[in-house]
Amino acid sequence: MCGIVGYLGSGVAQEPLIDGLRRLEYRGYDSAGVAFHDGDVFTLARETGRVENLANVLQGKGSQSSLGIAHTRWATHGAVTVSNTHPHLSYDKKFALVHNGVIENFSSLKKSLLHKGIEFSSETDSEVLCNLIAYHYSTLSPNSDSFIQAVSTALSESRGAYGIAVLCLDNPEMMIGARRGSPLVVGIGEDANFIASDASAFVGRAKEAVFLKDGELAILQGSEFRITNQQGHVSEAVAQPLDQTLEEVELGDFSSYMEKEIFEQPHALQNTLRGRFGDDGTTAKLGGLEGHEDELRNVDRIVFVACGTARHACMVAEYLIEKLARVPVEVEHASEFRYRNSPKSGRSLVIAVSQSGETLDTLEAVREAKTKGLLTLGITNVVGSSLARETDGGVYQRVGPEIGVASTKAFSSQVCLCAMLGLALGRMRDLSPTDGSNLVEALLGMPDLIAEVLQKGEEIRELAVKYSKAEHLLFLGRQSLYPVALEGALKLKEISYAHAEGYPAAELKHGPIALINPECPSIFLVEGTKLSAKTIANMQEVKARKGPVIAFVPEDIEIPEGAADDIFRLPVAHEVIRPILANIPLQLFAYHFARLRGLDVDKPRNLAKSVTVE
Numbered sequence: 001m002c003g004i005v006g007y008l009g010s011g012v013a014q015e016p017l018i019d020g021l022r023r024l025e026y027r028g029y030d031s032a033g034v035a036f037h038d039g040d041v042f043t044l045a046r047e048t049g050r051v052e053n054l055a056n057v058l059q060g061k062g063s064q065s066s067l068g069i070a071h072t073r074w075a076t077h078g079a080v081t082v083s084n085t086h087p088h089l090s091y092d093k094k095f096a097l098v099h100n101g102v103i104e105n106f107s108s109l110k111k112s113l114l115h116k117g118i119e120f121s122s123e124t125d126s127e128v129l130c131n132l133i134a135y136h137y138s139t140l141s142p143n144s145d146s147f148i149q150a151v152s153t154a155l156s157e158s159r160g161a162y163g164i165a166v167l168c169l170d171n172p173e174m175m176i177g178a179r180r181g182s183p184l185v186v187g188i189g190e191d192a193n194f195i196a197s198d199a200s201a202f203v204g205r206a207k208e209a210v211f212l213k214d215g216e217l218a219i220l221q222g223s224e225f226r227i228t229n230q231q232g233h234v235s236e237a238v239a240q241p242l243d244q245t246l247e248e249v250e251l252g253d254f255s256s257y258m259e260k261e262i263f264e265q266p267h268a269l270q271n272t273l274r275g276r277f278g279d280d281g282t283t284a285k286l287g288g289l290e291g292h293e294d295e296l297r298n299v300d301r302i303v304f305v306a307c308g309t310a311r312h313a314c315m316v317a318e319y320l321i322e323k324l325a326r327v328p329v330e331v332e333h334a335s336e337f338r339y340r341n342s343p344k345s346g347r348s349l350v351i352a353v354s355q356s357g358e359t360l361d362t363l364e365a366v367r368e369a370k371t372k373g374l375l376t377l378g379i380t381n382v383v384g385s386s387l388a389r390e391t392d393g394g395v396y397q398r399v400g401p402e403i404g405v406a407s408t409k410a411f412s413s414q415v416c417l418c419a420m421l422g423l424a425l426g427r428m429r430d431l432s433p434t435d436g437s438n439l440v441e442a443l444l445g446m447p448d449l450i451a452e453v454l455q456k457g458e459e460i461r462e463l464a465v466k467y468s469k470a471e472h473l474l475f476l477g478r479q480s481l482y483p484v485a486l487e488g489a490l491k492l493k494e495i496s497y498a499h500a501e502g503y504p505a506a507e508l509k510h511g512p513i514a515l516i517n518p519e520c521p522s523i524f525l526v527e528g529t530k531l532s533a534k535t536i537a538n539m540q541e542v543k544a545r546k547g548p549v550i551a552f553v554p555e556d557i558e559i560p561e562g563a564a565d566d567i568f569r570l571p572v573a574h575e576v577i578r579p580i581l582a583n584i585p586l587q588l589f590a591y592h593f594a595r596l597r598g599l600d601v602d603k604p605r606n607l608a609k610s611v612t613v614e
Ligand code: M6R
Pocket: 307, 308, 309, 310, 353, 354, 355, 356, 357, 358, 359, 362, 405, 406, 407, 408, 491, 494, 607, 608, 609, 610, 611
């Protein structure tokens, strides 16, 4: 959602700030702004629309300051206007603030500030926080301690979620960051330190990062920094090396991050798999689960919690883990789980899956599970994310930053890790060494099979050209391909805005068949199992009603003449690998379909990469 970047160093802040905002564009936003500490005043530039608009305004002018904060806003309180765009200046023009999150009690705080005669120039909750800080500061003597105290007091009066960066005119060498529920990270560079909502904002400029915990403040002063709690007690600043590379966060030869991330999958999945199998080659060894072996052996139910694409990965996991480990699995929308009081035994394991590790509903579901005393594990791509920190154990996806709003490589690696977890749990129970080693072999061979599918990308582009006028599409599959159908439909609708729905193929006759007509293509995912014949029968029912059929089918399954208009052949693979393989052409189909409509696949309307509010 919104993005924050702040710079305090010996150079000019403008370029790293604008560059940082460009790197945060993927999070989704509708306006952007920057404030520079320019001695007696803050120089403010704010624009609706793209970061590029802001960069153009600043070109040739701007500021030579070496202290500044910048923001991309995704509107929550108030329309997309310049006055609602961050940074906000306080009523006395002494403070500049950028904020991610939502201040839930902003209207009562605003009322009390209005009573004190303080005026507002935006509709945002963030300006309320800025004015509250300024008000508290006005009651103290003007110095750096008062700056810290004013921020702490204002935060202690605020309810809700925030990640903030604040500047004070009286303190030209100081920037304060704070977080509760919204990620914030300090970047440590040679000539500058940074505060950002996401480390990608300063990759290439900082060598190490310190991820703030909820309730912590980062106080950057000159070339030093310290981390404290709101009471001012200094906490240990654990600096982690920044292992992201510029190549990972830049587009290179690709025209979009989505395309780059789809084509990165063979390599990305190799990273997910690397070094994670036991020496005897029959099981998976996931370091983040060490120390929990006894609990895992005794688990009698697994509950997955996640949102969006990550939830679809969990739905695939339900089929895989139940088959491999014979443990009952449930998948819940994190947003439902957190408010539902379903009975869970002490032997239930809750697994939260989130690419960003910052999705608020998923984090709240974990917190609810912990309140109930349940063991929690996390599967996430982002090192140091809230999910990684708050769960009892977990596994990193290791696929490199996913920048395209539409999740692609993250889905594949999440399913892959769930299969590995199923393998590990299965081997602790009754999965045979032979079945274990067959699966290990299949998993290790998967990156090559993904590459094989990607090589046929042109065939998918042609399919997208043929069907690009369709406004309604159905995606159908059975068993572990049913969640893949859901994911294919989600991918298409989120980036092309066509209406698409996923169903279990057998559900067709229970309603969706009413939609079938020559303008509504049905995309069938055919398993390589005994059930294939049933799915093919469903395809024929659609053809009988003049509905176009596109079939994605393993090479060894025969499709009767006339049962499909178009057939895309998938490599023959172990059944655990099939859902990952079947999803790859659907990612490409959505990608081409949206591009043919002239849409920006990386910045779909209304969507944010990481949903850190409820
Ligand atoms: O970061 P997370 O995996 O927790 O994100 C969950 C969803 O918001 C995300 O998968 C969303 O559905 C994507 N736009 C899907 O492409």
